[in-house]
Structure formats: C-alpha cells, structure tokens
Amino acid sequence: MCSIPHIPSITLPAFVFTNPAASILLPITLGSAVGCSTQPKKTRKIDNIISQPPLYPPAWVFAPVWTLLYGTMGYASHHATTLGLSSSSSPRIRNLALTGATLYTTQLMLNxxxxxxxxxxxxPAAALVDIIALTGNVGCLVYVWKQWDPFAAWLMVPYLGWLGFAAYLNAGFGVLNGWDIGGVRKVEGGK
Incomplete structure (x- = not known):
C-alpha cells in the first residue's frame, strides 16, 4: 500500500521542508494565488446560479478554512520531513521521509x-476525479508519515475530513446541475 517512490524531479526542494516558515507559507501563498486567479466575483456568481447540494456552507467559510488547512499541512510537512531525515533516523525511515516529500508535493499539485x-x-466531473485522487494521495501520505511521525499524520486528519466534505459538495453540484455548471441559468426559486 502506498509504495510510491521518491521522485526528486517532481518533489519540492528540501529547503521548503526544512524551513518552518517556508513550509507553512508556501501552501498558503499558492492556495491564495489560485483562489484569486479564479476570479472570486465569477466564483460567487456561479454559486448563485447553480443548484447547491444540502449542507453547502456560506461562501465566507472557505477562505479561513483553507488557510488553516494549508498552514497545518505545511507545518506537518516540515515536522515529518525534518524528523524523518534527521541523522538519528534509520535508512528505512529516511527513504520513507523522501517518499513522503514526493507524496506531499503531488497532493499539493492536485489540490x-x-x-x-x-x-x-x-x-465538475474532472474536478471530482481530481479530488478523489487528492484524497487517496493524502491518505497514503498519512499512512507513510504515521510510521515515524504520528503527530504529523494526525495534523492531516482535519484535511482528510474536509476533502471528504468537498468531494461530497463537488459530486452534489455535478448531479444537481447535470454535470454542467458552464451555463448561466437561473435556479428555480434561486437567489
């Protein structure tokens, strides 16, 4: 299970993992940049014209939740990688730490x-495939990190929970809107 090799060419540079500030700020900065690049006004407009699944939270919830999750995942990556690559670690743990760095990088790209x-x-269908792959990737990452750093693994549990909820919302939007959210149509009784 989760026997992914370390792939240096697609893994973030070591200094990102060894520097706590870089570990935390990189995912927050990248996540914020991607969020801003999707044109928040257009995002709110889409939210208002398509059918939403039950339990869809208010739009203002997403930015603080993602900021917290990005910061937590960044710190977990620093903690697990630094501990795993320490001089007192066994060669097996050092190899797993390198694998964890690759898994962390790929989950960030999928995210x-x-x-x-x-x-x-x-x-929405492609986004659902992405979030399912992302959730599996994070599950593997938690499994790998748990072998030497249970603390870092547990830090990822809220992220896994939120990904499950996000996958539900993604699938709900897809089903309720016939997997087409590109049109500009009013929802019956909508906003």
Whole structure:
C-alpha cells in the first residue's frame, strides 16, 4: 500500500521542508494565488446560479478554512520531513521521509488543480476525479508519515475530513446541475 517512490524531479526542494516558515507559507501563498486567479466575483456568481447540494456552507467559510488547512499541512510537512531525515533516523525511515516529500508535493499539485478545474474550466466531473485522487494521495501520505511521525499524520486528519466534505459538495453540484455548471441559468426559486 502506498509504495510510491521518491521522485526528486517532481518533489519540492528540501529547503521548503526544512524551513518552518517556508513550509507553512508556501501552501498558503499558492492556495491564495489560485483562489484569486479564479476570479472570486465569477466564483460567487456561479454559486448563485447553480443548484447547491444540502449542507453547502456560506461562501465566507472557505477562505479561513483553507488557510488553516494549508498552514497545518505545511507545518506537518516540515515536522515529518525534518524528523524523518534527521541523522538519528534509520535508512528505512529516511527513504520513507523522501517518499513522503514526493507524496506531499503531488497532493499539493492536485489540490491546487481543483479550483481551476471546477470554477475556471467549469468541469465538475474532472474536478471530482481530481479530488478523489487528492484524497487517496493524502491518505497514503498519512499512512507513510504515521510510521515515524504520528503527530504529523494526525495534523492531516482535519484535511482528510474536509476533502471528504468537498468531494461530497463537488459530486452534489455535478448531479444537481447535470454535470454542467458552464451555463448561466437561473435556479428555480434561486437567489
């Protein structure tokens, strides 16, 4: 399970993991940049014209939740990687730490791809495939980190929970809107 090798060419540079500020600020900065690039006004407009699944939270919830999750995942990556690559770690743990760095990088790429797929391209089916792959990637990452850093693994649990909820919302939008959120149509009784 989760026997992904370390792939240096797609893994963030080591200094990102060894510097706590860089570890935390990188995902927050990238997540914020992607969020801003999807044109928030257009995003709010889409939210107002398509059918929303039950339990859809107010729009203002997303920015603080994602900021907290990005910061937490960044700190977890710093903690797990620094501990795993320490001189007292066994060769097995050092290899797992390198694998964890690759898994962390790929989950971040998948995470950052979701918003452009859903809100930019308005492809809810592709966004759902992305978020399912992202959730599996994070599950593998938690499994790998848990082998030497249970603290970092537990820090990722709220993220996994939020990804499950986000996948539900993504699927709900898709089903309720015939997997087409590109049109500008009014929802019956809508806002």
């Amino acid at each position: 950052l791809a979701w918003m452009p797929l859903f809100f930019g391209a308005r492809w």
